[in-house]
Amino acid sequence: MTSDSRLQAGTLYIVATPIGNLADLTERAKQVLASVDVIACEDTRHTQKLLQHLGLRKPLLSVHEHNERERVEQVAEHLNKGLTMALVSDAGTPLISDPGYPLVQALRSLGHTITPVPGVSAIITALSAAGLPTDRFTFEGFLPHKSGGKRDKLDALSQEVRTMVFYESKHRILDTLAVMAEAFGEQRPACVARELTKTFETFYHGTLPDILAQISADDDQQKGEFVVMIAGNPQPAPASDVDTDKLFRLLLAELPPKKAAAVIADLTGENKKALYQKALEIQGKA
Template identity: 75%
Template sequence: MTSVPNIQAGTLYVVATPIGNLADLSVRAQQVLSSVDVIACEDTRHTQRLLQHLGLRKALLSVHDHNERDRIEQVASQLSQGRNMALVSDAGTPLISDPGYPLVQALREMGHKVVPIPGPSAIITALSAAGLPTDRFLFEGFMPHKASGRRERLAPLAQETATIVFYESKHRIIETLTLMEECFGPDRLACVARELTKAFETFYHGTLGNIRTQLLADADQQKGEFVVMVAGNPEPISGSEVDTEKLFKLLLAELPPKKAAGIIAELTGENKKVLYQKALEMQGKV
């Protein structure tokens, strides 16, 4: 028989919840949720459905990106009064591309106890079945909304040797894969995981070009939530070998000269001011 966890008064429990399949909620997580006084959650409606599934009724407090800092004193006050609380996100492990960092940071600085209750996480779930190297990986989270911002994020990663992991939505998955082909090359190995732990869970393996073609062939496969994993560069080049003129042409199509120069400076170690001057010359502005 599993023992009931020792719930300590005045403690915040950071609880991982399922990313799709409700059966993935751990026994310990369920016991903590049933024992705490208040649950701080990203979306009260979403968490209420989880609690209904568990047969629980709990006081809920909304804590999301737009009000998180305003909730710090309220949560701290509850903990100071000896109440215990759980922090959950809509899915997966809180703080991992989800709200919670300012709250947890502030509570720790105040001396409150914060206890993690581990469980599902989309990034770890995806990597475990991707067939890509996992001894080193770089988690980039969600990409910027604008294509120019995504290009700016991707360009410096072209020489990264570790597996790179991104979250992406159905609205941008094709455009993001297209940009990745441009920045990393269409032959770079990758894996895209779709709808993890849900009924239509799918893994696409192969090159970036091949995966994009597969998704384009079926509009239904462009729906859902995605984890995009790109193998590291197997043959990274040194800064002196970077074709700056070719890279400038790629970046200047989407970015202003100053940002393009900054990215190339980061890749090559060259002087940013010199590169900026070159960018202006390429655009005929000097």
């Protein structure tokens, strides 16, 4: 490594790795992976393949969503000894819909130095070629697996004016697009990116029903990993000035909570499920 890129003892480096095309690994990331004492990774088998490609052999420590809280003490001990470590996920930037947040949060609170080594992120990669507004966007990650929870989440986002970005798996992509069309309307512009940076990278453009039809028509197009991007609502409902607490107290004197929530949802455009929970809370305090 060059003199100005030497690693700092006792530091954890957050290293972004390719999401498909191995040539996207930055030179700095290669240098860090080659120089650290230990690599903490989501899946040791996956990271081992990357290291083999780079001609490297390194001690690996598994740090995934099921054990990362338990790994804090072990990682902190390594850093306290002055060892250097890298944290990588299976693909892309760690912590972005990948493990690492509890670990990094805990190490920060203990006073350890955390240094990012930037590189590929599927969110930015997809947005850069989507043709949707990118001046403001919100990343929503993976939606709930169950249809009810998914619909509630999307209904709550129906008034969002920023471009929305979601991750989705091949097993749920068709169902998710269908529910999105119901929640956002059939004319909402969208873009879906599949297999980013890989051999069969594909972008689908159009309305949600258009894209759903394109992907449904070919089983091969339902394989891989997906980034779903939805344009924001161009005409969101005006913010309501209704005092919902006061309205609830009046309605709950005459109506059951579910019906009261439905009435207020019609008046304000707010999420019906969230209003129902609020009604139960208000009723419980009465």
